[in-house]
Amino acid sequence: MSTFKSVHVSLAKKADAASGLPLLEMVRNLESRLFEVAREKDQLARHARSLEAAIHSKCAAIDGLLAQRDLLSNELGQLKGAVRDCMQEVFEDGDIDRDAADRMLEKLDLRPLGHTYRTEVTFGVTLEGLRREDGEPIHRSDLRELLEAHVRGKGVEFDSMEFDIQVDDHDLNVVSF
Numbered sequence: 468m469s470t471f472k473s474v475h476v477s478l479a480k481k482a483d484a485a486s487g488l489p490l491l492e493m494v495r496n497l498e499s500r501l502f503e504v505a506r507e508k509d510q511l512a513r514h515a516r517s518l519e520a521a522i523h524s525k526c527a528a529i530d531g532l533l534a535q536r537d538l539l540s541n542e543l544g545q546l547k548g549a550v551r552d553c554m555q556e557v558f559e560d561g562d563i564d565r566d567a568a569d570r571m572l573e574k575l576d577l578r579p580l581g582h583t584y585r586t587e588v589t590f591g592v593t594l595e596g597l598r599r600e601d602g603e604p605i606h607r608s609d610l611r612e613l614l615e616a617h618v619r620g621k622g623v624e625f626d627s628m629e630f631d632i633q634v635d636d637h638d639l640n641v642v643s644f
Contacts, residue, residue, distance in 0.1 A: 551577050 488496075551572060558568045558580055569579040599605060 547577055550575060555580055
């Protein structure tokens, strides 16, 4: 026996006003309806608190799931990196060819193996007419300082510089480095 109507609450029944009931009985009916309305209000408040608690619980659960998703995403990224590094090692050891490794990596949604090139470059340099300012002969250590080279470029790694210096009677010839 709900006393709510669309937006507002009606405490009086239409029959009360038209029935010609004595005022005392109409007051008793109104008091009774007030208690009904108060009881319904309390029920709605409890239901609202229950819904609020359920919403809070669901939000906390969603936050937990989002945190787990982020953690799993990070772990997946680390695992994919480890798989790629392992595949690179297996390839470098000669246990698998590049195409097979790249196909496996592609299936795991990973970029293919990088290409590493190693080359040895030999320069022949002849230095003539070199003299020190003090007139002393030029030594190997002097040439090392003279020939210090820096290789620069995107992705270029320069492992080391090795000199093979041959000293002739009259001049110094640097054969390769």
